[in-house]
Amino acid sequence: MLIKNARILSYGIEEEIYDIFIEDGKIKKIAKEILNEKDEKIIDAKGMYVTPGLIDAHTHLGLKGDSLGEFYSEHNEKNSKISPHLRAIDAINPQDRTFKEAINAGITTCASGPGSANIIGGQFACIKTYGDVIDNMVVDPYIGMKAALGENPKKRYDTTRMGIASDLREFLLKCQRYLNGDGEYDKKCEAMIPVMKGEKPLKIHVHRADDIATAIRIAEEFNIKYTLDHVTGGAEILEYIQSKKDIPLLLGPSLGGRGKVELFGKSFNNVVKLAEGRDVCLITDAPVIPLQYLPICAGLAISKGMDYQKAFEAITINPAKVMGIEERLGSLEEGKDADIVIWENKPLLTIQDPVCVIADGEIIKGD
Template sequence: MKLKTMTAALAVALLAGCASTPSTKTATTAKPDLGFALDPYPSTYQRVASSAVLLQHATVLTGTGQRLEDADVLMRDGRIVAVGTALDVPADAQRVDATGKWVTPGIIDIHSHLGVYASPGVSASSDGNEATSPVTAQVWAEHSIWPQDPGFHAALAGGVTALQILPGSANLIGGRGVTLKNVSSVTYQGMKFPGAPWGLKMACGENPKRVYGSKGGPSTRMGNVAGFRAAFADAAEYMKKRKTAASKTDSDKDSGGKRDLKLDTLAGVINGDIRVNIHCYRADEMAIMMDLAKEYDFKIAAFHHGVEAYKIADKLAAEGICAALWADWWGFKMESFDGIQENVALVDRVAGGCAIVHSDSDEGIQRLNQETAKVIANAGRIGIAITPEHAIQWLTMNPAKAMGILEQTGTLEAGKMADVVLWNGSPFSSYAQAEQVYVDGARLYDRRDPARQPKSDFLLGQGMLGQDVMRGGVK
């Protein structure tokens, strides 16, 4: 699907240069909680109760870089209890024969618009871009989410157990994203991942200047950067006032001025409470955004799409920034023209590199394992061998790290959420299918059991409506 290729010699030369640059990013000092990330709409998620489950005799990819043969995975009370052989198994555990099959952590999609751009897509459910101002940091994607979007269940059948829902990319700063557990619910709060930090969505390049060029700006890339700087300058001043007010004695306390929802979000970014996700294609623009982050003292969690990330893989690793990328999308607009199919592999190969395969698609999210398989194949063509136990990290551990939920999920380790997929074989085969999907230890999807193939109320309602129409019961 591309015109441009990279020779093995070029790849080796690039990797040699990148690998010599160690990661120099140090942990930042914790900043005081000034209330910028208080949640008036907290999660109401409750895991589905289930008995203990033992997946037996599988090839297990732990998500930590390990591959275990003929191994077992024990889940109980929503958590991973143990992974390995000769486990101490409770008598009441359900035993699943996984001989010849593979087990992985649940897939995590760091970049999805399910629920805010529902599938099937119609204008009535197009709720991802608040295209009324270049900076709309005050809006939260969670308030647009339609939990009945059939795309959630389609993603579950592809092994996706958690996902970050982001606003669209029309704006310089489009608002807060939210992390969900991929479960059925009437409300989005029932899907909201407990304790997950918000992610701010920002966008470089063509989109903001195209959308706002006829609306008073910005209409150029320099206008984009000026808009970012102005927004964060306002937020830094707001943050300073709030901090000063909070430090006063009780007798002298004031509110620090009127609360501003837009500046709350941006101050939360500077304060380290909200993680930054930036839609950015070109290497030069990613470098500018890294300088912006230094100017206003915030941390970028991940660049998204980043078709030129391979050009600055060393810089990304040095700053501890992940790159959430497509396997081979390119060329659909000028800023995406210089994409290569080896992008993910070259970002990954740098010491300290953090590569992620993401979807940005209601269809792609259903087969992220196969997108990753394409990366493995393309890397092999230039002499980079990637094992399944390594590649699975692009779908599980690394997105969990960038989203701030790695302590809870993303790997098969004792004590973590039992978000697990049982595959019919290697997940990176073109014949791969997720046979069973567990969320917090509950089998929510089973390819062989229609009772565990959930459908949204929307689809159920459509089916009932169709039956009534055929009977002449609807006028």
């Protein structure tokens, strides 16, 4: 496949006209002019904007069935508040219609995993949004281990924030001893080995400012890799968070109402403040915000003062880096997966559907 006259908008390339040659599901060549020597299918972009597939670093796609009610909700295990051995890929349902809605909107990749009812919820996966069988859609089955502080585990287990922090510390201490060879096989501790070794991050759900500080405190105590997910109350301790610029911030969902007290700081104005001077990811927490509205979230952040390129990278290369998949995804570069979206107008500035969506070199939408 050959895409001609593409106005490329990507990390590393900004609004330059190029041709893109795709072969075997990969981007083989990007150049000013590529001749059609093999009678390839040609898509003439006619100077329209061409971007990498968009990426969301925090969703529950396929785990909470659309319109199906609580019985079909698979994202929160109710039998154990510490459940690191659970894997998202064992419950993600690609037949849920939210996948088709996402891919048609140009979101080709996302993180999907357990919810925030449990202190340790299980293993998040990185998946493509196109396919029928999850095994063929997985980019990485274990990109991080979900943890949660605040209202959700507090409600589920009738405990306090002190109790949640204590249980988390106790379990991390147990995992630390297990890593050092203390004790017999334990499926929960075994699942935590990549976290304790610093190979995978603890993906910590936090909203309120004090929960954010607790997450940082505990992660630093155990010297583990981690991300802060949501961070809606982060602007209340902005100076403290900005003093720790190495922490990946996954900001959102910022669209919609405030369904609980700890969402007091939910706003795009606060997203802009938290993004100042650092790279961030913008997330939908789908289905909290349907995944197809990820570009609208980035557009709203821009409307409140976020730099355009920063917002664009917050839904492309930054989530790819956070998930450790930047060698394959997140930008248009030779050798990367051919996940490509064509837009009639510059994306994020107007509400629009893509003209064409390509995933792994296959045309999913458009012709």
